[in-house]
Amino acid sequence: MKWLARAVVALGASTRVCAATALCGSDCRVPTTQCPTEGTNNTFCANAWNSDGKGYQCLDVGDDEQSFVATFHWTSLPVYIVHSYPHVKLGSPLLPLQFHDIGSLQVNAEWGMNLDAGPTPAPNLTLDTAGLTKTQCRANVALDIWADVDPAKAGNETVAGMEIMVWLGVFGDVQPLGWDKKSHNAPRLKLGDHSFTLFVGSAEAGRSTYTWMPDRNYTSFSHDISPLIQYLWKNKLVPADAYIGTVSFGSESFFASDPIAFTAESLLMNITSESGVPIPVCNSPAGKHQPPSLLSMAVSFLIPLFVLSIC
Ligand SMILES: *[C@@H]1O[C@H](CO)[C@@H](O)[C@H](O)[C@H]1NC(C)=O
Ligand SMILES: *[C@@H]1O[C@H](CO)[C@@H](O)[C@H](O)[C@H]1NC(C)=O
Ligand SMILES: *[C@@H]1O[C@H](CO)[C@@H](O)[C@H](O)[C@H]1NC(C)=O
Ligand SMILES: *[C@@H]1O[C@H](CO)[C@@H](O)[C@H](O)[C@H]1NC(C)=O
Ligand SMILES: *[C@@H]1O[C@H](CO)[C@@H](O)[C@H](O)[C@H]1NC(C)=O
Secondary structure (H helix, E strand, C coil): CCCCCCCCCCCCCCCCCCCCCCEECCCEECCCCCCCCCCCCCEEECCCCCCCCCCEEEEEECCCCCCEEEEEECCCCCCCCCCECCEEECCCCCCCEEHHHEEEEEEEEEEEEEECCCCCCCCCCCECHHHHHHCCCEEEEEEEEEEECCHHHHCCCCCCCEEEEEEEEEECCCCCCCCCCCCCCCCEEEECCEEEEEEEEECHHHCEEEEEEECCCCCEEEEECHHHHHHHHHCCCCCCCCEEEEEEEECCEEECCCCEEEEEEEEEEEEEECCCCCCCECECCCCCECCCCHHHHHHHHHCCCCCCCEC
């Protein structure tokens, strides 16, 4: 795997300009082909949606499209303001998908959080606890899922009425909306050995937030997280027929006194539907017809009348 170099430009004490090949600020990289390999049809965004104008957010995508290194440096006060959410967003023709129709939502990721090692950082999956403490790093590692009763709004983060998060890492005591440290009644769910606690809150414009908090930093994760979503509609916290519109994996970055590198590898997000809506079979850019995906084949056994859609 090749990693792209980034340039350091000495404009100020710690100012870095992302290299032309890296995503910077609000840049995104959308899938370049109509029909890439299954599981890699994803959009990568640096997503400095709330820049303080002084720091930066860069994101280098690995050639395998299943890894990235995101580097941030935000130093302004107060320390509890989120500035960026560098992430990869799942590209699936199944979205928007109704809550009650989610069959599975597999999420695989290996990640690390370190002091940025310089302009050409090697992907580093270590969790540098000492460095994160020294720099007062405030960040999380989290899945971000947007939803709405209106499918047209579910995929639009400006207007979607519900936000579901699953945090996998927590640094510097950052807290989700609705956080209540003293609550002993907060719902708790297990995914294998992993334990998550739910906090319900609300944000601007009447948006409801549902955050599953981890009991540990899960740097190596491979689970079907759909039970965390099913819990919400089965307990009537969200309408069963509302739609999830987007699913992303990344890191909300708040503050650090020195540049921090967030590395993610072996990324996979894969959503399937309960009712067996097929994933389209596509023509490859070279014009060759790709074999149906495993899911399409599995589905075609269940639904003999299923029609292949060509994208
Ligand atoms: C890839 O993503 C594009 C844009 O989100 C979507 O239109 C297309 O259906 C996706 N293709 C596959 C095979 O997931
Ligand atoms: C990864 O990070 C750790 C802790 O920051 C550091 O000790 C180690 O040298 C780094 N490894 C590489 C290959 O850069
Ligand atoms: C999201 O909704 C806002 C407000 O209605 C609109 O201005 C914007 O264009 C929408 N974005 C997309 C990607 O549809
Ligand atoms: C994650 O690691 C940081 C740094 O070591 C630590 O402060 C924090 O408590 C950990 N988070 C959880 C949920 O254990
Ligand atoms: C997605 O999940 C389905 C159902 O479990 C599976 O058949 C398919 O191979 C998975 N796709 C990827 C890219 O892992």
